[in-house]
Each structure stands twice: as structure tokens, then as C-alpha cells.
Amino acid sequence: MSETAPTKGRVRPIRAFHLLAAEAFQDALRSRLGLAVAGCALLALVFVDRCTSLEGSFVLNGEAVNPAMTLRAIGPILFGWVSLFLLAASGLVASDGLARPVADGSIALWLARPVSRTVYALARLSGTLALAISAGGGALAAAAFLLHARHGFALEPALFAGLVYAASTAIVCALAMALSLYVPRVVTLFAVMLWIQLIVVGNAAHMLGASFGGWFAALERWGPPLGTALFYAMSGWVSLRLDAHEVALVMLRLAGWIGLSAALLVLSVRRLELR
């Protein structure tokens, strides 16, 4: 031990946050689930590449159909589906992002430092998000470029859809991480996938004019508008006139859910007892 103690300064929360978020990102990147998310992004990109590179024509019900024309119609659906697939994949890495350090006990030595649980929770979320958004965002950017280069899709709706994807990923990751503190990781993963599907189906049904009640209606009405926001973001591709007020409300609800889900995560970590 050195005779003179090294100079130590008070650790500012922002510095602790940076250090722990970088560690969380590297941890996620090095984990198998991180590789799985990168694999999902690559798979999605290959899928988009195949779908956008159709050539020639085929006959359907006796009529010749040009695949390129068909793709103009299904392009937004393709992009939306890929976004939701990557969103579910982000739930995969998030289900592990906090549950693993808790399960293996490595969280204890971080929290034995002058680090608040709020900072720790937000740093883990940020590190996990950085991986999920960079993998998914990269795949979506490439998909947008393919749609633009091969079929003339405008890039602006893709940019809006990318922002909605990032916001939705923040919500899904925060809720998945909070849930993973209470239930096994595999249950978290399936719950997240089911939840995303329910919300998107509810959103789609609502936009198509279907009416329903009970908890499903409440989930659609008050839950995070993952499907609706994504559809509105891509509306520039389908020349749809939207009510600006309605769009603003949906985007506000999405933003509100980012705050709410992060708050739920922080609350869960603050209440956590490390036995």
C-alpha cells in the first residue's frame, strides 16, 4: 500500500453514469444475447434485401403482377414489420441486462461504490439501449436505403419511423428490465413479445375502425402506442392525411411512456433487496 493515499475526488453522478453505461454497453455487446440481437438485425436486413430485389413478373388470378409495384404497396408493411421484429429483439437483450448482474451477484460490488441505484438503473438501461438501438437502427437505416435506392421510397418517413423505433425500444427495454427483477428471464422475454403483439394488434384494429372493450381496449387506449406511432411516422409513404392533433397526442403518449417506463425501472431497482 502506498504511503500517501491517492487523490480522490467526489464522484459526480454524471461521471458514474458514463462509466457504468459504458460498462453495460460492453457487457451487452460481449454477451450471447448481444450477439443474438446483432444476428436478428442482420437477418432482418437480409429479409429486406430479398424482398426489395424482386424482379420480373408473376401471374395472380390470371393477371400479370409486377412485384416492384406490389412492393410499393407493401413497403411500409415490410418496414413496420422489421421495426417490430427488432423491437422484440431488443426485449431479448433487455431481459438479461439487469437480471444477470442481479443473479450472478456482480451488482453488489457496483452498488458498494458511491453510486445511487437511480444512476445504476439508468446506466444499465442506457448501455442496453445503446446496443439495441445501434443494431436495430443500423438495420432499419440499411432497409430504408434499400427501399429508397431500389423503389424510390422517400427517406423522411424512414427517419421518423427510426425515431419512433428508438423511443419504442426505450420503453420496451425499461419495462423488460423492470419485469426481469420479478420473474425469470425467459418469462420476461415471452411476456415482452406477447405484450408487443397485443398492443400492435390493438393499435391496428383501432385504426381499422374495430371496436372492443375491457382490458384490451384499455391497453390500446392508454398503453404505449407502439403500432400507431410507427404507422403515423410512415404515413408519408402511403400519402395518408392525418389529423395533426391526433398525431401529436400519440407522440406525446409515446414520450410519456418513456418517462413512465424509466421511472418504473428506477423504482424497481430502488426497492430491490440484495440478499
Add this chain to the structure above:
Amino acid sequence: MQTLYARAPMIAFELASVSKLYSGRRALDRVNLAVPIGTAVGLLGPNGAGKTTALRLLLGFVRPSTGGVRVRGLPPSNPRSREGLGYVPERPAFAPRMTIRELLRLHGGLIGLDGDALEHEMQARLVETGLGDRAHERVGGLSKGLLQRVAFAQALLGDPELLLLDEPTSGLDPLGVRDARDWILAARQRGRTLLVSSHVLTEVERTCDHVVILHEGRIVASGPLAEVLLAGESLEDAYVRIVRGGAGASPQSTDVSAPEGAA
């Protein structure tokens, strides 16, 4: 409140009438303890006596069911209570994909070290704990004994004022045990406050000047070693005598060795 010194000027940490229940099971029962700065305390007791729970309360890992906990005068929920605190857990667990150097760099950053001071301190701890040649190895591939050395290296970073050690020699070979003893004694000589939870009574006898004995969640004896031990008695004999005689002791009877006038 039971203090280990009659007139303690500054308290490093205290448990004030602390009880802790886990799913209805009482792990600690109205424990009162105040440890002055610079004291080396051995925390003894049978399995399930509440030793690890006491450490976890001080670190803020768990909340007391009743009573209050203060570390450096602050509740453990305040991160500043852990400034200048080093902790060696019973079973050290680290992010397995980090190298030892990455781990120490991050821990150093979290206690406010950076730049040359961090590099110097990191290197000093690596050498001190015998990990200098292994700094680039991933933590996940290390043996239990080496993990314990890593745990010491991170705990000793920055020469903390308070060291909480939970079974610090667990998993160490005889050379490692001797090294650990030297690190603990060096910290004690520098005037650091130590709380050493251990089953290895000979190590506690060598490294601590005070003991607290827990049994069934209650303090059944505490005070300077010389006062807890009867004439010619070893710590092991005293431990057996106290624990066997202390079962079911009331909290009021725990002040078996407090010096006259203890606060």
C-alpha cells in the same frame, strides 16, 4: 446504543435498534452497535447469526425492518455514505467478461480516481495482491482464490477509510490467507476502520482488537478482545462459551463486555 469505546469521538458506522426480517424469519433482532473510527472489529457468530445481514444493511443492500443504520453519519440510501468504503464480499462476483485491469479501472473511476493517479493506484494494488502478471485475464476464468485477490484489489483501491470484509480469507490458499492478513493488518496500522465477518477465529484474533458476537440475530457479546476473553482463554473457547450460553439472550443482556460508561 452500545459503543465499543467509552468515549468515542467519531462513529464510523452504527446500527440503532435494528431488526431485519426475511419473509417472517428474524435475521437481526434489535441490534445496537456503534463502531468508532479506527477500530478493527471482528464480527463472529454461527451460520445464520446475522453477520452478513449486518454488512448488507451497512452497504444499503437491504433495508432494516425497524431501527436505523448510519455509515459516516449518513443513511446507507445516500451514496455518499459509501465514499471511502471498501467491500470484500463472501463470494466475490464480477462481470465475467471484464479483464482484471478493466474492472479495477472502473472501480477506481467510481471512487473518483482518474488519469495518472488511477493508473498508479491500479498498478500498486495489482502488485500488492499478486495480480500484476494477470491484469489482462478475464475475471470469468479465474479460480476462487484469485477472485478473492481481485476482490481485495478493488476494495483496497484508494486506501478506503472503512473496510467491510465478509469472510475475507474464504477460498484462499495458506499463502493467500497470510497475504490477506497482511493487507488487513496494514489497513489497521494506517488507522482504517475494519469490520471483519469471519468464522476463522484465529484470523480475527490476529487482525482485530474488538469483537462482536452475534447469535440468533442478537449481540451476545461485544467489546475489546481482552475484555471478552477470560484469563488464559482463547477466542475459540470464549466463542463456544458465549454462543452456547447466549442462546435466547435478551437484547438487554448483550452488553456483556461494554466498558464502564459506554454510551
